[in-house]
Structure formats: C-alpha cells, structure tokens
Amino acid sequence: MFLRMVRGTLFRQWKKMLMIAFTIALGASLCTAMLSVVLDVKDKVNQELKAYGANITVVPKQASILNDLYEVEGQSAGTVYLKEDELGNIKTIFWAFNIVDFAPFVNTEAILDDGSSVAVTGSWFHHHLSLPTGEELDAGMNSLRSWWDITAGEWIDEASMEETAVMIGDALAERTGLSAGDTIHLKGTEKEGNYWIAGVFNAGGDEDQQIFMQLNEAQALSGLDGCVNSIEVSALTTPDNELAVKAARDPSSLTIAQYETWYCTAYVSSICYQIQEVITDSVASAVRQVADSEGAILDKTQLLMILITILALVGSALGICNLVTASVMERSRELGLVKALGAYNRSVMSPVLTEILITAVVGGVAGFFAGIGFAQIIGHSVFNSSIAIRPMLIPIVTILVLLVTFAGCIPAFRTILKLEPTVVLHGG
Amino acid sequence: MSLLELKHVYKIYGDLHALDDVNLKVEKGEWVSIMGPSGSGKSTMMNIIGCMDKPSKGEVLLDGVDIAKESSKNLTLIRRDKIGLIFQQFHLVNYLSALENVMLAQYYHSVPDKEEAMQALERVGLADRARHLPSQLSGGEQQRVCVARALINYPEIILADEPTGNLDDKNEEIVVDLFHKLHAEGTTLIVVTHDPEVAEVAQRTVVLRHGKLEREVINENFTGTFQH
Numbered sequence: 292m293f294l295r296m297v298r299g300t301l302f303r304q305w306k307k308m309l310m311i312a313f314t315i316a317l318g319a320s321l322c323t324a325m326l327s328v329v330l331d332v333k334d335k336v337n338q339e340l341k342a343y344g345a346n347i348t349v350v351p352k353q354a355s356i357l358n359d360l361y362e363v364e365g366q367s368a369g370t371v372y373l374k375e376d377e378l379g380n381i382k383t384i385f386w387a388f389n390i391v392d393f394a395p396f397v398n399t400e401a402i403l404d405d406g407s408s409v410a411v412t413g414s415w416f417h418h419h420l421s422l423p424t425g426e427e428l429d430a431g432m433n434s435l436r437s438w439w440d441i442t443a444g445e446w447i448d449e450a451s452m453e454e455t456a457v458m459i460g461d462a463l464a465e466r467t468g469l470s471a472g473d474t475i476h477l478k479g480t481e482k483e484g485n486y487w488i489a490g491v492f493n494a495g496g497d498e499d500q501q502i503f504m505q506l507n508e509a510q511a512l513s514g515l516d517g518c519v520n521s522i523e524v525s526a527l528t529t530p531d532n533e534l535a536v537k538a539a540r541d542p543s544s545l546t547i548a549q550y551e552t553w554y555c556t557a558y559v560s561s562i563c564y565q566i567q568e569v570i571t572d573s574v575a576s577a578v579r580q581v582a583d584s585e586g587a588i589l590d591k592t593q594l595l596m597i598l599i600t601i602l603a604l605v606g607s608a609l610g611i612c613n614l615v616t617a618s619v620m621e622r623s624r625e626l627g628l629v630k631a632l633g634a635y636n637r638s639v640m641s642p643v644l645t646e647i648l649i650t651a652v653v654g655g656v657a658g659f660f661a662g663i664g665f666a667q668i669i670g671h672s673v674f675n676s677s678i679a680i681r682p683m684l685i686p687i688v689t690i691l692v693l694l695v696t697f698a699g700c701i702p703a704f705r706t707i708l709k710l711e712p713t714v715v716l717h718g719g
Numbered sequence: 720m721s722l723l724e725l726k727h728v729y730k731i732y733g734d735l736h737a738l739d740d741v742n743l744k745v746e747k748g749e750w751v752s753i754m755g756p757s758g759s760g761k762s763t764m765m766n767i768i769g770c771m772d773k774p775s776k777g778e779v780l781l782d783g784v785d786i787a788k789e790s791s792k793n794l795t796l797i798r799r800d801k802i803g804l805i806f807q808q809f810h811l812v813n814y815l816s817a818l819e820n821v822m823l824a825q826y827y828h829s830v831p832d833k834e835e836a837m838q839a840l841e842r843v844g845l846a847d848r849a850r851h852l853p854s855q856l857s858g859g860e861q862q863r864v865c866v867a868r869a870l871i872n873y874p875e876i877i878l879a880d881e882p883t884g885n886l887d888d889k890n891e892e893i894v895v896d897l898f899h900k901l902h903a904e905g906t907t908l909i910v911v912t913h914d915p916e917v918a919e920v921a922q923r924t925v926v927l928r929h930g931k932l933e934r935e936v937i938n939e940n941f942t943g944t945f946q947h
C-alpha cells in the first residue's frame with residue numbers, strides 16, 4: 292500500500308520528480324567534481340613540484356646546529372664553511388643523474404662609496420662543469436633563480452663576461468641610483484675594486500637589497516678562498532612514502548633490506564643522505580619553500596572550490612525546497628484526506644520522504660558520475676592531468692546529498708504538519 | 720450516557736459565530752440529519768464532531784471523552800477508531816483503484832486486509848468495480864466507494880457531509896438505501912444535507928441557522944426500509 296502510494300506519486304508527478312532529481316544531480320555533480328579535484332590536486336601538484344623542483348640545501352654541520360639552536364640565520368656564517376673543491380662530488384653520488392642543477396653560495400659584505408654596507412653573495416652563473424663521468428652541465432643561479440625578474444640588463448654569463456660582472460637587486464639599484472651598464476665600487480675586507488653591473492633583478496625579497504657576483508670574486512673580497520657557506524641542489528625525487536619518512540627521521544632505524552631499498556630510491560631523504568656522505572661535515576636538508584608558496588595558492592584555489600561546492604549545495608537545497616513544496620501543495624487534497632482517514636503526521640510524511648529519497652538517490656548517482664566526468668574535464672583543462680577518484684568521495688557525497696535533500700524538505704514538511712484536513716476537504 | 724453530546728459549543732472566527740451555543744445529543748444507533756442553509760455552520764459542526772477541528776468553547780463528549788480537550792495526536796487516534804467520514808466531493812485517491820482506496824483506510828487504521836475490503840465493496844454493490852480507478856467510476860459509484868471506505872474500520876459514527884450533494888436522483892436513492900442498511904445494522908449516522916428528501920428519511924432532523932440550533936424535528940413516519 293505504502294509502495295503503491297509512492298509509485299503513484301512518482302508516476303503522476305514524474306516531471307516534478309525529474310526536476311528534483313536534476314537539481315540534486317546538479318548539486319551532486321558539482322560537489323563530486325570540486326571535491327575530487329580538491330582531494331587530488333594537492334598531491335598532484337606537490338608531486339610535480341617535488342619531482343621537478345625539489346630543492347635541497349647543504350650547510351656546514353655547525354651552522355645547521357647553531358641555526359637550530361638559536362634560530363638565527365646566517366649568524367654562524369663567519370665561522371664554518373664547506374669546501375669548494377668538494378662541490379664536484381655531488382655529481383658522484385648514487386643518484387648523480389637525478390641532480391639536475393646545483394650552485395654554491397658564499398655570503399659576505401662590502402662597503403659602498405657612501406659608507407653603507409651591502410650584502411654580497413657569490414655564486415655560479417651558467418657555470419660550465421665537465422664531470423669525470425663525461426657529463427657536461429651548465430649549473431648555477433640562472434636556472435635555480437629562474438623566477439627572478441630581470442628589470443634591466445641581463446643575467447651574468449661566466450663564459451662571455453668579465454669576472455667583475457655583478458647583478459644588483461632593484462631595491463639597491465633604486466637606493467644608489469645605479470642601473471645596468473654602470474660601475475659600482477665595492478670595498479671588502481681583503482680587496483676593493485670597480486664592478487660592472489650586468490643586470491638588475493627583482494626577486495621579491497631580501498635579495499633585492501643584495502649584490503650577486505661570481506663565486507671567486509666574492510671569496511676574494513673577504514679572503515674566503517675555497518670557502519662556501521651553502522649549496523643549493525635541485526634534484527629529481529620520488530615522492531615520499533612511509534619508508535622515506537621513517538628513514539628521514541633516522542636512517543639507522545631501518546633494517547638492512549629497508550636501507551637498501553631506501554638508499555636506492557631517489558627519495559629526497561636518501562639523496563640528502565648521500566650528499567652528506569660526499570661533502571665533509573655537511574647537513575643536507577629538503578627545502579619546501581617553492582612547494583609551500585605554490586601550496587598557498589593551491590590552498591586558496593581549494594578554498595574557492597569548497598566555496599563553490601557549498602554554494603552549489605545551498606542552491607540545490609533551495610531548488611529542492613521549491614520543488615518539494617510545490618509537489619506537496621499539488622497533492623494537499625490527497626494528504627489532507629489521508630490525515631482525515633486517521634494518518635499521523637509521520638505516516639503522511641513517510642511516503643513523501645521516500646519519494647524524495649528515491650529521487651535523490653537517482654539524482655545523486657547520476658550526478659556523481661557526471662561529477663567524475665566534470666572532474667576529469669577540470670583536471671585536463673586546468674591541471675593537465677587526470678584526477679584520481681577517491682573512494683572516500685562516495686560517503687562524503689552521499690552524506691552531503693542527503694543533508695541537502697533533508698534540508699530542502701524541511702519547509703514542505705512544515706506545510707504537511709500545518710495541513711488541516713478541514714480546510715483542504717471542505718474549503719471552509 | 721449518549722454516544723455523542725455537544726454542550727454549549729461555540730466556534731468563533733473573528734467576530735463570526737459559525738457555531739453559537741449548540742447543544743445536541745445523539746444516542747447510539749440513531750440516524751440524525753442536520754439541515755440548514757449554506758453558511759449556517761453545518762460543516763463546522765461536522766468537523767468538530769469528526770475530530771478534525773476543535774470548538775472555541777464548550778464540551779464535545781464522544782463516548783464520555785471530551786474531545787475538545789484532547790491533543791491533535793489523540794484526536795487523530797479517536798478519529799481513526801470511531802469515525803467514518805463521507806464527503807460531498809468524494810475525495811478518493813485518483814491513482815489508486817476502488818479496492819485500494821478502501822484499503823487505504825485500513826492501512827492507516829491497522830493493516831490492509833484485501834478480503835475485508837472486498838466484502839465492504841460487496842456491501843455497497845461494487846464488487847465488480849474493485850479494480851477500477853475513480854476516474855472510471857460514475858459519481859454514484861465513487862460515493863459508494865467512500866461509504867465502503869467509511870465503514871471498513873467499523874466506526875461508531877458515520878459522518879456524512881452532504882453525501883448526495885453531487886449526485887443525481889438515482890444515485891442519491893442508492894446511497895440513501897445504503898444508509899438505511901447501515902442504520903439497520905446498528906450504525907450511528909449523522910448526515911448533513913440541504914435536501915429535505917434526504918433529511919426526512921432520518922429519525923430526527925436538526926436545523927441550524929446562523930450557527931444556532933433553530934429547531935429539531937422527530938420524523939414520525941420513520942420506518943427504516945430495512946427494519947428487522
């Protein structure tokens with residue numbers, strides 16, 4: 292009998308029910324698409340960032356400990372250094388071919404003509420390396436700082452420019468009134484001289500106050516020949532898994548078999564470990580800066596998508612609300628009659644609720660699959676990759692669809708509660 | 720104790736007295752007609768007796784229980800157990816067959832019983848139309864389905880609000896004959912009607928005017944077509 296009533300309505304009001312199913316499908320599909328993108332894209336982007344831009348910094352052991360203790364960066368720079376002549380060793384480790392770029396940095400200071408002091412960093416610029424393995428590599432800042440905006444002049448090229456070519460940050464350029472092509476006089480502790488400004492850059496940070504020059508020149512300024520403060524390494528890495536996390540904490544906790552697996556996999560932690568093996572007294576650690584800033588944008592995108600999801604759900608709830616209320620109004624006579632025959636409010640509601648739930652399930656399932664399709668479209672057009680569908684989406688979407696459906700039914704149910712058989716049947 | 724007793728019942732809408740100090744007693748097994756011009760408060764009275772509405776003032780004792788004081792949930796329970804309703808506009812669920820419409824009342828009362836529902840349809844002479852949808856039945860046949868539905872749960876009172884208002888003479892006669900039969904079986908009948916012909920076959924006629932009980936007429940020549 293109950294089923295007869297449910298079926299009767301589903302058939303009689305199929306247009307309305309179809310509209311309700313469609314509304315639910317729309318909400319469910321948007322919700323599925325957005326959530327699957329939200330759930331999947333973070334890993335996806337992180338993977339890509341790790342795979343292509345993973346950065347490792349190498350610093351002297353003492354410097355690292357001091358930094359950890361006092362959280363003061365660069366404070367210990369004057370005391371402990373890495374050895375410049377060990378740099379080539381980085382390309383001899385097990386995962387040498389995964390090291391796509393690296394550059395040493397030496398940090399010092401110089402005095403300008405106006406008496407103010409300025410931070411000077413020495414590094415590599417298109418530094419040509421011929422490795423014992425026969426590999427040829429142009430390493431250095433040009434690719435490690437590829438995001439720098441060169442506002443005047445150009446990047447230093449070690450091969451074609453004088454050794455006195457420098458680059459200055461745009462904040463410094465503004466302060467001194469100098470630009471590309473000008474000459475700047477610098478006085479270090481051991482050497483002073485005129486340097487030619489090859490380019491002005493905007494890095495969007497502290498570096499904009501600094502001068503960058505070739506490694507050997509910076510070392511000469513302050514008598515730090517053969518010394519390096521830090522090394523930045525760009526390596527291709529495999530995304531971390533449990534083993535990698537465990538190893539990163541303490542490689543000695545691994546069994547021999549685990550150790551072998553870990554050592555022979557290009558995890559960022561195993562590459563760091565191998566770098567430490569070849570650079571005396573060094574600490575190599577993974578840097579997440581790039582991933583983190585990308586992550587911030589990603590977080591905002593995700594927030595946006597979650598907002599869209601919420602709006603879509605609210606929209607569906609409103610749509611469902613209208614349609615269900617209209618459907619109840621349309622059969623108020625029938626519902627009133629049933630009340631007059633002695634049905635309790637809950638017996639009047641249950642067939643209505645059942646109809647809506649059946650409709651919601653149909654709409655929800657259709658919407659879910661449509662949403663998976665949408666997700667792939669979004670994945671390919673925005674992120675250039677397909678989106679993996681997480682099993683946990685199914686319960687999430689189910690719960691959301693049910694919540695939205697119930698929320699949409701509330702006003703209709705209030706109508707049913709208030710429905711007076713007398714008014715409906717006798718018309719006053 | 721009377722089956723039904725109205726004591727000083729008022730129903731007031733704004734400043735309109737739809738019922739104005741109505742007193743009425745109905746004994747078990749009685750057949751009472753309620754007459755009166757349109758707007759005199761007949762339906763209002765039926766709604767109150769039928770536990771679908773509450774009086775503004777006064778007592779309505781059904782089986783000794785004052786239904787004016789009951790919660791709407793209890794009213795539903797009382798209505799489902801004690802009252803059989805018949806309306807002027809038949810009010811059948813149009814996608815259910817005649818049989819299913821009768822079973823609907825069973826469903827909300829207890830459990831649907833096809834056999835019993837079929838017997839009820841036989842009593843109103845519609846056994847052969849059990850599978851028809853309301854739209855496939857004539858007005859008279861639809862109203863007979865309603866009668867079958869009203870009596871399916873063995874109510875103590877059958878309330879009929881202008882049951883013949885939408886019927887032609889022939890069907891009116893069939894329905895009135897049914898009432899005779901029900902009365903003969905001991906059912907208490909309260910029938911609202913415009914139609915003096917329908918009214919005067921009852922044992923007693925109550926006339927309402929402007930919400931007041933104007934007069935009561937005992938039908939001396941009441942015979943009851945189907946008397947024992």
Ligand SMILES: Nc1ncnc2c1ncn2[C@@H]1O[C@H](COP(=O)(O)OP(=O)(O)O)[C@@H](O)[C@H]1O
Binds near residue numbers: 755
């Ligand atoms: N819900 C209501 N609100 C206001 N007035 C009502 C309502 N129901 C009935 N009335 C008024 O009460 C009076 C009696 O109505 P009713 O009992 O339906 O009359 P009858 O059935 O005798 O034609 C009428 O004047 C009607 O307009």
Ligand SMILES: [Mg+2]
Binds near residue numbers: 761762763
């Ligand atoms: Mg009326």
